Amino acid sequence: MEIRLQNLTKIFTDKAGKETRAVDDLTVTIGSGKLIGLLGPSGCGKSTTLFMIAGLFKPSGGKIFFGDDDVTKLAAEKRGIGLVFQNYALYPHMTVRQNIMFPLENINIKRTEALELVQEMANLVDIGELLDRKPAQLSGGQQQRVAIARALVKKPRVLLLDEPLSNLDARLRLQTREEIKRIQRETGITTIFVTHDQEEAMSISDEMVVLNFGVQQQMDHPQEIYNNPNNLFVAKFLGNPPINILNGHVKNGKIYSDADILLGEKDVPDGEYTIGIRPEDFKADPEGLEINTIDLDHIGRDTLIRFELSGVQIRALVDSDSVQGHETIRLKAKSKKIYLFDAETGDVVQ
Ligand SMILES: Nc1ncnc2c1ncn2[C@@H]1O[C@H](COP(=O)(O)OP(=O)(O)OP(=O)(O)O)[C@@H](O)[C@H]1O
Ligand SMILES: [Mg+2]
Incomplete structure (x- = not known):
């Protein structure tokens, strides 16, 4: 019924x-x-x-x-x-x-x-x-x-x-x-x-x-x-480990963190946004950001990496094989998976 x-x-x-x-x-x-x-x-x-x-x-x-x-x-x-x-x-x-x-x-x-x-x-x-x-x-x-x-x-x-x-x-x-x-x-x-x-x-x-x-x-x-x-x-509210949240802005379709680090691209109007990236939406990439690792936790197939970006602690969950044995780790966020929220209302911006 x-x-x-x-x-x-x-x-x-x-x-x-x-x-x-x-x-x-x-x-x-x-x-x-x-x-x-x-x-x-x-x-x-x-x-x-x-x-x-x-x-x-x-x-x-x-x-x-x-x-x-x-x-x-x-x-x-x-x-x-x-x-x-x-x-x-x-x-x-x-x-x-x-x-x-x-x-x-x-x-x-x-x-x-x-x-x-x-x-x-x-x-x-x-x-x-x-x-x-x-x-x-x-x-x-x-x-x-x-x-x-x-x-x-x-x-x-x-x-x-x-x-x-x-x-x-x-x-x-x-x-x-x-x-x-x-x-x-x-x-x-x-x-x-x-x-x-x-x-x-x-x-x-x-x-x-x-x-x-x-x-x-x-x-x-x-x-x-x-x-x-x-x-x-x-x-x-959904997701464990939870989504990473950063303040940032978009200029000419490029998404930057507060400290002007380029994170990805999205075709939205220029302005201030709240940026969300889920831990599993990072991947190891030779052209990605070189990160300052706080710690690494190998949990079987996945590795949980904590690092700092623009003064915010970020968690990334990546394939263990892609980072094991590497001295420096370079990460990239999958561009399609970067969420942008209106900095004031919190509503998602598509
Ligand atoms: N009998 C009542 N008199 C006054 N306020 C109440 C009463 N019952 C619930 N509230 C208030 O209504 C709101 C919603 O309460 P409710 O019990 O529905 O929450 P809930 O989502 O079930 O929370 P929980 O996960 O803790 O069980 C709360 O702010 C609570 O303090
Ligand atoms: Mg209840």
């Missing part, structure tokens, strides 16, 4: 009357059966957006549609939503079976049917053998899968996941996110996955919405956003 947010806004007002625009005029269409990542730094309004979709927060403005239905004023329990939070919040005194069955308590369904549904969901999330255990006897990843089974048992129309992996260690995070992807594919349920971890969002999402201060920055396929960021914020 398609989800449509139309000018969705949430303003919190504290006791002193001070307003926080937690979500600001958000308009997004989420295709039926898609897995969408909602990404942004802490406090940017991800949870608030999710809670409005779930019906737990009342919007200050705008509308929410599920398919053709306007659900903006519909009670949470009537929306057909499955929710999973960061802290899985299982009932510790109940078995896994009882936990998953819990949402079925209040609906009219035969016990044998309920037990079958529980088994089906447990199999789906691959904990079919663990139904008689208590949550404390499970690993974090297994507990999170119980939470997902519980969210799915009523066959919701929408699955909302709020940082579901952040309590897990690195290895389990990776494994569980692949599991979530598989479960989402198998069920085909429209899913919104909230995270502040750009790598996680990039790997799991069909499409990604990037938020900052409650305002949508960009929505697209993860790779498309990575390759063509709308603005400086998005460019800086």
Whole structure:
């Protein structure tokens, strides 16, 4: 089922009357059966957006549609939503079976049917053998899968996941996110996955919405956003190691750093720009800049080089073979991959 947010806004007002625009005029269409990542730094309004979709927060403005239905004023329990939070919040005194069955308590369904549904969901999330255990006897990843089974048992129309992996260690995070992807594919349920971890969002999402201060920055396929960021914020938020940022200017189609070092060429009007170059967009080149290496870190196939350029520390990630054994290193930025941003607004300049 398609989800449509139309000018969705949430303003919190504290006791002193001070307003926080937690979500600001958000308009997004989420295709039926898609897995969408909602990404942004802490406090940017991800949870608030999710809670409005779930019906737990009342919007200050705008509308929410599920398919053709306007659900903006519909009670949470009537929306057909499955929710999973960061802290899985299982009932510790109940078995896994009882936990998953819990949402079925209040609906009219035969016990044998309920037990079958529980088994089906447990199999789906691959904990079919663990139904008689208590949550404390499970690993974090297994507990999170119980939470997902519980969210799915009523066959919701929408699955909302709020940082579901952040309590897990690195290895389990990776494994569980692949599991979530598989479960989402198998069920085909429209899913919104909230995270502040750009790598996680990039790997799991069909499409990604990037938020900052409650305002949508960009929505697209993860790779498309990575390759063509709308603005400086998005460019800086995606990528590890992060994009290098320098002040500079363009004159006659040539891009110079602050200290007048020629970096590349781009056909844009003369003027001041903020320059962005991703670490992997440098390459060793005999005609490139001779750099003052601060340090070199061979990480297998790639070598991470730190050096200084115009008073700024830069990271370059290059093919190890291209620099190993060389006394002096010369680097060039791939011209097509130099991003220029308006020095004032931060908007990308094509
Ligand atoms: N109940 C509330 N009352 C007042 N302000 C709130 C309330 N809930 C959230 N806020 C504010 O709204 C903004 C967005 O909060 P939200 O919880 O949606 O952020 P988030 O993106 O989920 O952050 P995180 O990654 O830390 O979970 C923040 O500035 C927060 O302080
Ligand atoms: Mg949150």
